[in-house]
Amino acid sequence: MGQKDIYTLGFLAGGYKAVAQFKGLDLSQFPAVPASTVPLTSLLVGWDAADWQVMSPLLTSGKMPNLTGLMDGGVQAQLATLDPPISPMLWSTIATSQWPSKHGIHGFTELENGRVRAVRGTSLKVPTYWDILEENGHSCTTVGWWPSHPAPASIGGGVRVSNLAPAEDGNWLSAGIQPSNLQPLARALLLQPEEIPVQAIALFFPDLDVSSEDAVVRSVLKITTHAINVHTLATMALAYGTQNHASIYYDALDHYKHLGMKYHPPQLPGVSNEAYLKYKHIVTAAYRLHDLFLDALLHYTDDTTTTFLISDHGFKSGDERWGQLPSHAGAPALEHRHFGVFLAKGPSLDKDAVTSGLTLLDIAPSLLAVHNVQATPAMRGRVAPCFTPGEHPAQVPNAVEIVTADQEPVALESSMLTSLVAMGYLDADATEVTGQRLLENAYYLARSLRAEGRPEEAWRELDALKLNAASPLRYLQLGAALLAESEQYLELERLLAWTTHEQGQPAIWAYYRALVALSKKEDWVLPNFTSHSIQVSTAILWGRFLVKADQFEALHRLLEPIAIDRPDVLNLWLRYYLHVENWEAAIEVGLKSTTLVFHQPWVHGALAWLFIKTGDAEAAHTAKAVQKALLPDHHKVPLFIVTGPPRSGTSLGMQLLKSLGVLPVTDETRKADEFNAAGYFEHEKIKSWTFDANWLEGLRGQSVKIVAPLLIKAPLPEGPKVIIAMRREGNALMQSQRHLMGAERAPLHWKEMDRWEKAHQEMTLLFTMDAQAAVVELWFEDIMEAAGEGKVSSRLTEAFAVLTKVLNKTVDISSLKGVVKTQLRRF
Incomplete structure (x- = not known):
């Protein structure tokens, strides 16, 4: 192999042995790879922000051959995210099949002894699927999961690499890798941005003479360094661990997209020709890099392995993209799309099963089913229809062992928080604390409780922040939505007194004012919308209003121009067809809605009623059982x-x-x-x-x-x-x-x-x-x-x-x- 070949990105994506060769390391000076005979029953690969809409043309043009091979004979579906699309919250939900209100991760940061720090895996309050697998005798390796620092030791011979361990400075390794005897090797393998050769990032800029003076090039170099480090430690973990399961999480794709999606074809208005030509390959190259990563991981599998590829959310592309994001914490999440990717391939899959309506809550139960392990009663998801597990052994998970580690220096925490601010996920003042609560975390938790269908509790969380006229607009917008959904109209009227029609979108604030008027039996006015003047999200709000106001003919006129099949729109059609007693049409849109997002208890309840009306008692019984299974038991007195x-x-x-x-x-x-x-x-x-x-x-x-x-x-x-x-x-x-x-x-x-x-x-x-x-x-x-x-x-x-x-x-x-x-x- 020539020197030029060694410098390619494909070579560095080959895994820890390739990186060791690139750095001139003698692997014989480090622990020997164990001669493992443990079968890798399942492999889960997480690509943050992967999206079928963006990948499809790349797959068609042959730019992702390894993913194409995995799809051949596999099962593909959309995977619905949860709100808010904040990565630590979402990946914790994936790992536990529980909502953030239960699993305890509420944002990027947390408080520890009055000090703000990056969120830790030890803050998880419930077992992960790898905890449950290990309690049932299936050893597990995990790499990069967000959050998972400090890394707990596997009780079955797996390797644990925390989300902070791959940082280029190596300062997190001592608490970030288990077993500890792998830490010297990991430290030696970590690459620095200045070590990445220019040729290695040529894939991102094929028409550009790469210059370190270019801010976009420097960002790509930094993201690529981190991505290779995660991948290097992942292949090291797979080689040195004795695992029945491995979960590998890559966050780089999300960072590449936040940086480069605005330059991705087709050219957006406002993006100069020069910038477009220089940077239009970034997102494509990022996917091709991840396809190379996938190839290296699949070398550790065989025909008995069930492989999952998932993402926590999608990413807006084409005309949905933002030209300019608003300036507030969490604004990058506005670029996320509701549907991510689900792909599974393995020996026990029913490839003909209709696999639709999946959410992040369904991943853990599905993965456990591959190992013939029963999900816990607290899990809120279901086993994906493509899996046909056998008899489940009874199992009751023990309490999760809380792993503690020496407290890292404040300077390291400061560095991590600065990084989150630089990426736009935190405001510079987002570490402000009120009543020992992080403001942004309370806001995220309130959004999550709303998505969970608990608007009253969500309002109590948000109201604890003492909202007033000076509160951030997004806090007031969420507060108005929560008060409307929980029908607290007196409180809503008080909140509206702090706003003006000019704040945000006037049609949305007009909706809230009309709701208050309706509750007081006062006159209200429906804006004169046209199909070209109203956004779908605004139409959905006014559609809900018209349902409350019993104005179903107006609802029909509002919905008629909307050609988008999304659950909120379909559910409004469901309300309309119920009102006009068109049972067949109501069943059709109800089933279509649950196909897109299965976790909609009230829609399943409506379908149960509709099946009774149409004489299908068996289908009604099934729909009612599904509805009850989707809701937690709050153990409240009725x-x-x-x-x-x-x-x-x-x-x-x-x-x-x-x-x-x-x-x-x-x-x-x-x-x-x-x-x-x-x-x-x-x-x-x-x-x-x-x-x-x-x-x-x-x-x-x-x-x-x-x-x-x-x-x-x-x-x-x-x-x-x-x-x-x-x-x-x-x-x-x-x-x-x-x-x-x-x-x-x-x-x-x-x-x-x-x-x-x-x-x-x-x-x-x-x-x-x-x-x-x-x-x-x-x-x-x-x-x-x-x-x-x-x-x-x-x-x-x-x-x-x-x-x-x-x-x-x-x-x-x-x-x-x-x-x-x-x-x-x-x-």
């Missing part, structure tokens, strides 16, 4: 809500719950009378509609009465709810209502009965979409027949069974007889 039309027996339902130990929430303002001798069990806060979800949250374990159809408009809290839906035969219901109003002789109209029945159907749909709500139907006639004649209908038997399960006490006919006084039934 909130009991008695509802139904006036004179349907709602007060009787409250009496029944009271006799069963569920105390009613009532202020007794409305006294008992001839129509309700036992009282009305009402509360003025509900009658005057001055309550909110927080007030109801404080009433768990008790019962409240909210008559239909007001219940579907009520600001209900998240978590378990038991809905006692009182029913009564139509003629009797109408006659009783007329008697109450002193209008006994008024004629009965079928439209009135239809209106009450439609209100009941809407309520049933609403709570079918809530996996944590149980609906118990109690028919007034059934109750009276059981109390008076001792006959228990099948409907009443079913209701008793649900109440028995919820209350953990026997509910039967004797429960009714102690409450119902048939002689009082006058109307």
